[in-house]
Amino acid sequence: MSRRSGILEFAVLGLLRESPMHGYELRKRLNTSLGVFRAFSYGSLYPCLKTLVANGWLTEEPGNTAEDALSAPLAGRRAKIVYRLTADGKEHFEELLAQTGPDAYEDETFAARFAFFGQTSRDVRMRVLEGRRSRLEERLEKMRASLARTRERLDDYTLELQRHGMESVEREVRWLNELIESERVGRDQRRPGPPAPERQDATETSGGRTAHRGESSRPDPSEDTAT
Amino acid sequence: MSRRSGILEFAVLGLLRESPMHGYELRKRLNTSLGVFRAFSYGSLYPCLKTLVANGWLTEEPGNTAEDALSAPLAGRRAKIVYRLTADGKEHFEELLAQTGPDAYEDETFAARFAFFGQTSRDVRMRVLEGRRSRLEERLEKMRASLARTRERLDDYTLELQRHGMESVEREVRWLNELIESERVGRDQRRPGPPAPERQDATETSGGRTAHRGESSRPDPSEDTAT
DNA sequence: ACACCCATGTAAGGTGTTACATGATTAG
DNA sequence: CTAATCATGTAACACCTTACATGGGTGT
Numbered sequence A, B: 001m002s003r004r005s006g007i008l009e010f011a012v013l014g015l016l017r018e019s020p021m022h023g024y025e026l027r028k029r030l031n032t033s034l035g036v037f038r039a040f041s042y043g044s045l046y047p048c049l050k051t052l053v054a055n056g057w058l059t060e061e062p063g064n065t066a067e068d069a070l071s072a073p074l075a076g077r078r079a080k081i082v083y084r085l086t087a088d089g090k091e092h093f094e095e096l097l098a099q100t101g102p103d104a105y106e107d108e109t110f111a112a113r114f115a116f117f118g119q120t121s122r123d124v125r126m127r128v129l130e131g132r133r134s135r136l137e138e139r140l141e142k143m144r145a146s147l148a149r150t151r152e153r154l155d156d157y158t159l160e161l162q163r164h165g166m167e168s169v170e171r172e173v174r175w176l177n178e179l180i181e182s183e184r185v186g187r188d189q190r191r192p193g194p195p196a197p198e199r200q201d202a203t204e205t206s207g208g209r210t211a212h213r214g215e216s217s218r219p220d221p222s223e224d225t226a227t
Numbered sequence C: 001a002c003a004c005c006c007a008t009g010t011a012a013g014g015t016g017t018t019a020c021a022t023g024a025t026t027a028g
Numbered sequence D: 001c002t003a004a005t006c007a008t009g010t011a012a013c014a015c016c017t018t019a020c021a022t023g024g025g026t027g028t
Helices: A007-018 A023-030 A042-054 A087-098 A107-115 A122-153 A156-185 B007-018 B023-030 B042-054 B087-098 B107-115 B122-153 B156-185
Strands: A058-062 A081-085 B058-062 B081-085
Touching: A007 A023, A007 A042, A007 A058, A007 A081, A007 A087, A007 A107, A023 A042, A023 A081, A042 A058, A042 A081, A081 A087, A087 A122, A107 A122, A107 B156, A122 A156, A156 B107, A156 B156, B007 B023, B007 B042, B007 B058, B007 B081, B007 B087, B007 B107, B023 B042, B023 B081, B042 B058, B042 B081, B081 B087, B087 B122, B107 B122, B122 B156
Parallel strands: none
Antiparallel strands: A058 A081, B058 B081
């Protein structure tokens, strides 16, 4: 009820796919790896985790994360919760990644999906990149039309803002073209290894390792209380 | 209370400064002139107008807009409301435009202010442009630092996303540099204006927020029921 | 002793959207 | 006369943030 998210839910599933984590750690990763385009607070994260559990996509186990697991016997310890992706959750995540549909190519939705490209097949990647591109081209056309209609009524600054906006979009289109070309040519995105033979798992093409994701970005990626 | 906005309130005041309008027309202007970076629905606009009136920044008068004012004597006509900026509203708007302070240089806040640059002094424009630039430079430094910390743990796609994000920011910084230079040189923005240093050639500066973040974002800035 | 990161949560509120409800005016 | 566009609003709900409340662990 009520507290589903879109992007947050998706990102949580994606991060947990790599390894189980505490909410706390999840939030840090969200605001670093993915923080290029978005930041989240506990006030949205914890409630979101609850509903993901309720949906059967995650399990919550008391305890510590692998590293310090063997130490103290968590007897009277404070409630620490490790979230882990279930098989259903995995499946759900993959569906989300592969989703087509109009909302799938908006700015943030696209960026979120792109960040997890390492976990899909080339087919899906191509589809998403092309979907994003045509979304942007639509946008450009509308901007051009509207600019043509109203150019003379606008002052120089408004005009400059629109020009700049359009150039930004055009630039992203060029970026997408490059990425699409790379995919077509077959540049293997997947780090060091050989082509990564498909796993036994049915829908799963991603294979092995996606390493860890990193950090970067937002106003203050280092910690929350800031800027 | 409750229904104040930030950016919406600001944009409404700015548009009404030019001329009185109906809510309906306001919304259209919001989604075209300013639509480059943001779109709004009636569900937020009308409530916002109410509170602006309550604050004494607008007046509402029944009737039509100047053009068709002289026709029908609005006898049993439907409630049509013309909103007009008061002196207080004007003052308030100018304060908002000139505001310094940490929130003043975020993506959307800045874009909104920029769109109304034609209504301020060069001093304010310079201050805002420089504020935005240092905001972005902060951001870049953090992104670089965090990237340096974690580069090896990232997969190619996440890395590419971050690289592209940083380039977008760098591009906006270059754009700001040009604008600041233009202001310094004294290119007069207001109205017909002389040259405004050509830029469409080679270097192709510009660019900015793009990719992630809002820009135009909304499916259909031209009209509502669409896409 | 104190500070500071770890860690989990909730309540209230801000800021918006969608879908609905209503009706006038204009153009084909 | 019918469709589109003009025009105003409300109710429900989505999604997030801030500020609060609570407490454990580690380093100086």
